[in-house]
Amino acid sequence: MDLLNEKELYQLVNKLSLDNFKKPFKHDVKFNHRLRTTGGRYIPAQKIIELNPKYVVETDESEFIGIIKHELCHYHLHIEGKGYKHGDKDFKELLKETGSPRHCTPLPSQKREYKYTYICTKCKQEYKRVRRVDVKKYRCGKCSGKLQVQDR
Template sequence: MAVSVEELITEAERFLAENYDMKLGIPIKRNNRLRNTLGWFQHSDRDGALDIEINGKLMDYASRTEVIDVLRHELIHYALYSTGRSYQDGCVEFEDELKKHVVSSTDVSILFGPIVRFKCEKCGKSGYTETISVLKKHERCKTRCCKARLVNVRKDVIYGDKKEAAELCTY
């Protein structure tokens, strides 16, 4: 299910040629350190550095459709920036381009990859965390709801699309 950087480059070249009549002139990189964003278009007006970075966990666990959606979002930033148009999230011109190409707006609440599921010993409410060390040290952890012990602690992995991931986050 993993998507490679080479696949992303091929898709980027096709998307830009078909929709903006331009070539991909920047690198696309995998970034395993991204935690709060799925991808980003970086530029520096100071030294002209440009690149697109995609979240490594997203590339490993999300569906190809989701990864390509994030890539296209970043490519639209790049295309608008390159042509001197408004390219920031939230700008009317940028948001209109997203709609035109049926690409998702900024969304950082998507969960993919390894998680630890648990239940509250006191109220039975289920929860999860992306902090995998909780699996080994769950005796020291408390739930947010009741400050009680974690029970039924288990490791899980979420793969797939946004909708599927949201459904899987509940017990």
């Protein structure tokens, strides 16, 4: 999928809104090139949906459509005065009804290369870290057991 212009992006969002929510999308949608760790966001005060353009280029079409549907859940619930935040019951129910994802998958370009792997000596919980951890200072978050560096 190529990067869409503003008109095409609006048409796609409106079509998904009509198909999945049976309601039109009446506000602004745009790409935000500064988004890094998220696929999109809904700004309630301005009623704007911002989408990460990297998800159009780096992932398949279904992932990007899932992000739009997720943001439309926030949008429609906010417009109706219902609970539109991630923890709200209304939001979780609408996600299920529309088949929208709760979270987006990380971008392939954002995948981290972990240098260190630690294992709890008690419960065998594994921790992957980019930076080194002081095993004398830190313990397992699950059972408070001692951490041990796993050989690479």
